[in-house]
Amino acid sequence: MWFLSVGKILFVDLTNGIISKEPLAPYNELFFGGKGINTKIMYDKVGPEVKPFDPDNVIAFGTGPLTGTPLPGSGKMDVSTKSPETNILGSAAMGGFFGPELKFAGYDHLVITGKANKPVYLYIENDYVEIRDGINVWGKDTLTAQEIIRDELNDPEVQIVTIGPAAEKLVVFSTVHHALSNTASRTGIGAVMGSKNLKAVAVRGTKGIKIAEPEKFLAISQKINYDIRQTPQHKEWSELGVTKLIDYYYNADYGPVNNAQSYVWDKNWPCSTLCIKYSYQRYGCFNCPIHCMECYNVEGVGVGVMSCQPYLEITSRIGNHDYKAGMGLMMHCQRLGIENITAMALTSMLMEMRQRGLITDKDTDGIPMEWGNIDSVIKLMYKIANREGIGNILADGMVPAAKAIGRGAEYYAHHTKGLPHYALNQHSFVGQGLGTAIAPRGDYVRTSPDLECCSGLVGHMGEDEQGEKENRAYYDEKITQVAGSIKGTIPTEYEGKAKMVAYAADHNNACDQTSVCKWLTPFFDMPIDINIQAEALTYGFGKEVITEDILTASRRLETLVRAYNCREGITRRDDNLPERYFKEEIPSGIYKGFKQDRAKFEQTLDEYYTLRGWDLKTGVPTRETLEKFGLQDVADDLEKRARNHLIRLT
Amino acid sequence: MYSKIVIDYTKCTGCRTCETVCSLNKWGECNPERAAIRNIRTEKSGLISTIPVLCQQCETAFCQAVCPVNAISRNEKTGALVVNEEICLGCRRCEYSCPFGGVSVDVVRGVSVKCDLCGGDPLCVKMCSKDAIKFVEAEKISVILKRKGIEKYLTLQQI
Numbered sequence: 001m002w003f004l005s006v007g008k009i010l011f012v013d014l015t016n017g018i019i020s021k022e023p024l025a026p027y028n029e030l031f032f033g034g035k036g037i038n039t040k041i042m043y044d045k046v047g048p049e050v051k052p053f054d055p056d057n058v059i060a061f062g063t064g065p066l067t068g069t070p071l072p073g074s075g076k077m078d079v080s081t082k083s084p085e086t087n088i089l090g091s092a093a094m095g096g097f098f099g100p101e102l103k104f105a106g107y108d109h110l111v112i113t114g115k116a117n118k119p120v121y122l123y124i125e126n127d128y129v130e131i132r133d134g135i136n137v138w139g140k141d142t143l144t145a146q147e148i149i150r151d152e153l154n155d156p157e158v159q160i161v162t163i164g165p166a167a168e169k170l171v172v173f174s175t176v177h178h179a180l181s182n183t184a185s186r187t188g189i190g191a192v193m194g195s196k197n198l199k200a201v202a203v204r205g206t207k208g209i210k211i212a213e214p215e216k217f218l219a220i221s222q223k224i225n226y227d228i229r230q231t232p233q234h235k236e237w238s239e240l241g242v243t244k245l246i247d248y249y250y251n252a253d254y255g256p257v258n259n260a261q262s263y264v265w266d267k268n269w270p271c272s273t274l275c276i277k278y279s280y281q282r283y284g285c286f287n288c289p290i291h292c293m294e295c296y297n298v299e300g301v302g303v304g305v306m307s308c309q310p311y312l313e314i315t316s317r318i319g320n321h322d323y324k325a326g327m328g329l330m331m332h333c334q335r336l337g338i339e340n341i342t343a344m345a346l347t348s349m350l351m352e353m354r355q356r357g358l359i360t361d362k363d364t365d366g367i368p369m370e371w372g373n374i375d376s377v378i379k380l381m382y383k384i385a386n387r388e389g390i391g392n393i394l395a396d397g398m399v400p401a402a403k404a405i406g407r408g409a410e411y412y413a414h415h416t417k418g419l420p421h422y423a424l425n426q427h428s429f430v431g432q433g434l435g436t437a438i439a440p441r442g443d444y445v446r447t448s449p450d451l452e453c454c455s456g457l458v459g460h461m462g463e464d465e466q467g468e469k470e471n472r473a474y475y476d477e478k479i480t481q482v483a484g485s486i487k488g489t490i491p492t493e494y495e496g497k498a499k500m501v502a503y504a505a506d507h508n509n510a511c512d513q514t515s516v517c518k519w520l521t522p523f524f525d526m527p528i529d530i531n532i533q534a535e536a537l538t539y540g541f542g543k544e545v546i547t548e549d550i551l552t553a554s555r556r557l558e559t560l561v562r563a564y565n566c567r568e569g570i571t572r573r574d575d576n577l578p579e580r581y582f583k584e585e586i587p588s589g590i591y592k593g594f595k596q597d598r599a600k601f602e603q604t605l606d607e608y609y610t611l612r613g614w615d616l617k618t619g620v621p622t623r624e625t626l627e628k629f630g631l632q633d634v635a636d637d638l639e640k641r642a643r644n645h646l647i648r649l650t
Numbered sequence: 651m652y653s654k655i656v657i658d659y660t661k662c663t664g665c666r667t668c669e670t671v672c673s674l675n676k677w678g679e680c681n682p683e684r685a686a687i688r689n690i691r692t693e694k695s696g697l698i699s700t701i702p703v704l705c706q707q708c709e710t711a712f713c714q715a716v717c718p719v720n721a722i723s724r725n726e727k728t729g730a731l732v733v734n735e736e737i738c739l740g741c742r743r744c745e746y747s748c749p750f751g752g753v754s755v756d757v758v759r760g761v762s763v764k765c766d767l768c769g770g771d772p773l774c775v776k777m778c779s780k781d782a783i784k785f786v787e788a789e790k791i792s793v794i795l796k797r798k799g800i801e802k803y804l805t806l807q808q809i
Contacts, residue, residue, distance in 0.1 A: 068670075068680050069670065069674075069680050070667060070670045070671045070674055070680065070777070072667075097666070100666075104681065104682070104683075143693075143695065143696055146693070147693070147694065147695075156691075156692070179693065180693060180696065180698055206681070206683040206757075207681065208673065208677070208679035208680055208681030208683075208684065209679060209680040209681070210678070210679050211674060211678060211679060211680065214674055214675075214678040214679075217674070218671065218674055218675060218773075221671065221777075222671075222773075222776065222777060225667070225777050225779065228779075229779055238779065238780070281660070281663070281698065282661075282663045282780065283663050283664060283698060283700075284663050284664070284665050285665070286665065286666055286670075287665055287666060287667050287670055288665050288779075289665070289667070289779030290779075291663040291665060291779070291780070295697075295698055297696075297697060302696075303695060303696035303697060304696035305696070305698065331696065
């Protein structure tokens with residue numbers, strides 16, 4: 001009898017049309033689920049010999065034991081593959097309703113291999129699984145495709161993930177899209193689906209998720225639901241999503257401007273104003289009391305839902321002060337299935353090169369890449385989606401595009417391991433920089449020491465004098481606890497940052513397995529910490545789970561992902577940041593005059609590697625570390641490759 | 651004397667918490683298909699509508715009227731229309747007659763399922779983070795709706 005988890009993995013081989021259902025055990029012995037089990041599947045099945053667009057690449061959709069339950073934030077799932085954008089492990093967390101529906105249908109994980117010989121979509125209804133002709137949906141945008149599939153299946157309740165036209169053309173940063181605005185967005189998982197001729201997966205489930213101790217589980221769900229709604233952040237986020245937070249970011253010089261040339265941008269709440277003026281409804285994911293998304297319906301500009309990071313990407317990064325027009329741009333990106341961060345990073349790279357006279361409009365097919373010219377950016381998005389002209393060069397990703405464009409493009413191409421950076425300050429917030437440098441997929445979404453960001457925001461959140469004092473005291477205490485030093489509160493100081501990054505990563509690797517949206521964890525100062533997850537899992541499984549179990553599984557996941565990437569050839573040399581952050585002093589604002597210090601940065605790398613048990617020279621997890629986490633087979637595998645001179649261990 | 655569930659569908663965000671806790675509370679499993687309340691979502695061209703639907707606890711109830719074995723009766727304490735599962739045949743007459751889809755036969759147990767207000771303390775009301783589902787004394791509902799009706803006017807006048 002399975003509790004919480006439903007006990008099955010659905011394997012679909014698109015080449016031969018073979019569908020098989022395997023038990024979840026023993027995958028769930030090392031990891032709780034989600035990204036943990038996905039990574040193990042990836043490690044076992046997709047080695048360095050497999051290229052991202054080979055049929056042998058795998059796409060793993062993974063829910064966690066808490067997915068589909070009433071513990072808040074239970075809509076999340078992980079999607080993993082070998083990324084065509086970075087050629088290492090790609091993974092993205094996706095919210096919404098697809099994960100819960102997959103479990104209601106009776107599957108914890110869906111693993112797709114092979115390649116169909118023509119466009120298809122997968123249809124799962126409980127035990128029934130069919131590979132259906134996708135001719136009616138191939139070529140359609142991400143929203144239209146879902147509407148067509150719902151009609152074709154005559155089922156408005158079916159939950160769908162789909163790719164857009166960009167992924168069909170193998171744009172390496174194309175998304176997997178679900179419902180209105182949920183995505184597995186980064187690392188180009190959409191393109192891998194496109195390479196398999198798989199347009200969409202539609203799932204409908206009517207079975208249940210069994211809970212061992214329903215009353216206790218309900219009680220803790222109720223308590224957490226209540227606690228979340230009492231937090232001071234809840235009122236703001238549930239009305240304004242993250243738009244107010246972004247206003248604070250810009251007050252605190254946390255948002256890069258014009259391709260990170262500076263960090264001083266509009267103040268006085270322009271982002272939250274967009275939300276207040278134009279958003280007609282709040283929207284969110286399964287079982288979430290925060291509902292962080294805005295619904296927009298602005299005639300002639302854009303109709304759809306958005307939230308979070310894109311607000312920074314479509315504004316200051318590309319020098320755009322018109323937030324409404326930026327929203328319209330985002331709607332185009334969503335429908336095309338183009339991932340917004342990489343797209344805007346490439347855009348701002350071109351814009352800066354044009355500003356400096358390194359390229360002309362001829363190089364961008366006559367499209368003037370002027371700062372803030374949204375019409376140009378929209379045109380560029382369609383060029384990318386269709387792989388036309390300059391779009392075809394950009395569609396291969398930042399590293400190949402910078403190489404093809406030349407003329408010094410590499411300096412303006414801000415990425416780590418091939419994945420362009422978030423439009424957030426990694427220049428003078430050195431902890432964010434470290435989090436990016438060591439991040440498994442290339443950006444710091446799971447390794448960002450958010451406490452450093454919070455500390456940098458104190459005094460910029462519209463607090464009065466008393467409020468500022470209280471915030472300062474709160475973060476001083478919290479950070480000193482985690483970092484072991486009060487210097488951890490200062491964005492430009494390196495001391496204590498390695499510990500802060502490890503702390504953040506440990507918590508994110510936990511909720512990525514158990515399935516809690518990290519917005520509801522201490523990452524955002526919310527109550528669902530590892531202790532609560534352990535308690536909920538105990539009631540759900542009917543078997544004791546302690547905090548230590550989750551923490552161990554979390555660190556085991558960090559180690560396994562690192563081992564995967566090292567097997568692909570990643571070394572310490574790749575744990576790096578753009579030259580700009582070390583070379584250029586910030587020209588203005590709060591952090592004027594600051595640039596990163598190479599020696600100190602390298603020292604924080606040493607500190608992080610020591611915390612993790614990775615070799616200081618190569619960054620590869622040592623045998624001792626791997627065996628500590630029960631990954632002896634991985635240690636043996638890496639050693640074998642080292643003997644064959646494929647990688648270096650020390 | 652009785653309290654009724656009142657839905658403010660402009661506030662609902664479609665999170666489906668109401669469905670999940672209802673089914674977990676009633677049947678010990680998380681299964682929206684077996685919940686007495688259901689979130690009905692419609693997505694079209696980038697627009698979204700999400701509306702919770704459940705039994706209206708009608709004053710004159712079709713389900714009660716058409717039941718061939720009189721399995722549906724009014725609970726005196728809560729005012730909810732409640733199905734007597736011992737008698738219920740699972741014949742679906744109530745399902746066909748309800749104009750709201752508020753009652754239907756549970757496929758696992760073969761008897762009709764509908765909202766029974768959780769015996770007087772509805773769980774969905776407590777868990778709805780947007781207060782889109784409220785539990786209000788019946789006599790007070792009228793003025794609340796009228797006050798809500800003029801909300802836009804008040805905002806315009808900056809009151």
